[in-house]
Amino acid sequence: DTAVSQTPKYLVTQMGNDKSIKCEQNLGHDTMYWYKQDSKKFLKIMFSYNNKELIINETVPNRFSPKSPDKAHLNLHINSLELGDSAVYFCASSQVAGDQYFGPGTRLLVL
Amino acid sequence: AQSVAQPEDQVNVAEGNPLTVKCTYSVSGNPYLFWYVQYPNRGLQFLLKYITGDNLVKGSYGFEAEFNKSQTSFHLKKPSALVSDSALYFCAVRPQSNYQLIWGAGTKLIIKP
Numbered sequence: 001d002t003a004v005s006q007t008p009k010y011l012v013t014q015m016g017n018d019k020s021i022k023c024e025q026n027l028g029h030d031t032m033y034w035y036k037q038d039s040k041k042f043l044k045i046m047f048s049y050n051n052k053e054l055i056i057n058e059t060v061p062n063r064f065s066p067k068s069p070d071k072a073h074l075n076l077h078i079n080s081l082e083l084g085d086s087a088v089y090f091c092a093s094s095q096v097a098g099d100q101y102f103g104p105g106t107r108l109l110v111l
Numbered sequence: 112a113q114s115v116a117q118p119e120d121q122v123n124v125a126e127g128n129p130l131t132v133k134c135t136y137s138v139s140g141n142p143y144l145f146w147y148v149q150y151p152n153r154g155l156q157f158l159l160k161y162i163t164g165d166n167l168v169k170g171s172y173g174f175e176a177e178f179n180k181s182q183t184s185f186h187l188k189k190p191s192a193l194v195s196d197s198a199l200y201f202c203a204v205r206p207q208s209n210y211q212l213i214w215g216a217g218t219k220l221i222i223k224p
Contacts, residue, residue, distance in 0.1 A: 004154070031210065041149075041199055043214045056211055090154055096210065099145070102154035 003027050004103040006091050012109045013081055020077045021106045023091030031055075032074035033092040033100065034066060043090075049074055050096055086110045113138045115204050117215035124192045124222050132187040132218045134202030142204045144185040145212065146176055149199040158200075161185060172196070192222045 004025045013019055025032065033056075034046040048056035049068040063079040074091060091103040115136045124130045136142065146158040159170025166178045176187045187200060202215040 041217050043155075043201065043217070045211060045214075048210060050210070092155075099157045099160060100155075100212065101157065102147075104154045105152075 004091055004093055004101050006089075006103040006106050008106060009104065010107050010109075012111065014111055015081055015083060017081050018077070018079045019081060019108075020075055021089055021091075021108075023074045023076070023103055025072055025091075025093040025101070025103075027093055027101060029093040029095050029098075029101070030071055031094050031096050031098075032068065032071075033094075034074065034076050035090040035092065037088040037090060037105070039087070047074075047076075081108075081110045083110050113204075113206065113213055115202055115213050115215040117200075117202055117218045119218050120216075121219040121221065124220070126194055126222050126224050127191055130189050130192045130196070130220065130222070132200050132202075132220060133184070134186060134215055135182070135184045136202075136204045136213075137183065138204050138206050138213065140207055142206050144176070144178060145203040145205070146170065146174070146185075146187050147201045147203060148172075149201065149217075151198070155201060158187070194222045194224055196220060197222045 007022045031050045033048045036044045046060050047066040052068045065077045068074045086109050088105045088107050090105050092100040094100045144161040147155040149155045159168050161168045161178045169175045174189050199217050201217050203212040205212050
């Protein structure tokens with residue numbers, strides 16, 4: 001069974017489009033995260049939700065909007081995609097302040 | 112500002128030799144310390160962590176890490192490297208005061224046969 005899953009795995013789209021990435025965890029964790037990994041492999045936290053409430057909201061353009069319908073899901077919607085949004089986006093989950101478990105990543109390419 | 116440094120972008124080791132991947136941090140208090148590994152085209156996997164107690168922590172795949180409070184370091188080690196250990200290794204630190212992990216920039220480990 002997959003612990004943290006993300007869909008889609010690959011996403012190729014045109015500039016200006018709107019897209020969503022979905023994340024689900026079946027570990028019973030209460031905290032979920034979105035990270036962005038750029039082409040130099042640097043990891044940057046974007047958002048974190050604990051029990052469906054936003055607890056970390058780093059300096060991210062407001063074109064990025066996370067939504068957590070329940071503890072097991074954290075989706076990321078991106079409006080008006082730009083070339084610089086091309087990256088790998090990782091979802092992760094943990095018990096509050098515990099070890100983080102990562103999904104396989106969504107590779108986004110904006111053309 | 113709180114930070115984590117991995118001073119080497121890349122570490123090259125011959126198979127069978129010991130390896131060390133370095134990590135130092137600048138975080139107040141007594142943080143929790145972590146190592147994660149990322150294989151090509153995969154997500155990050157947890158390797159090991161230090162919270163308290165013995166300074167030498169053992170983790171997955173034969174890795175261990177040594178916590179040194181005076182040097183604020185948490186170097187990752189393995190006595191005998193395998194080619195399959197080739198991957199990207201991330202050090203991360205979590206202050207006790209919040210949820211957020213502070214990540215190092217990653218070190219690419221290359222093990223040559």
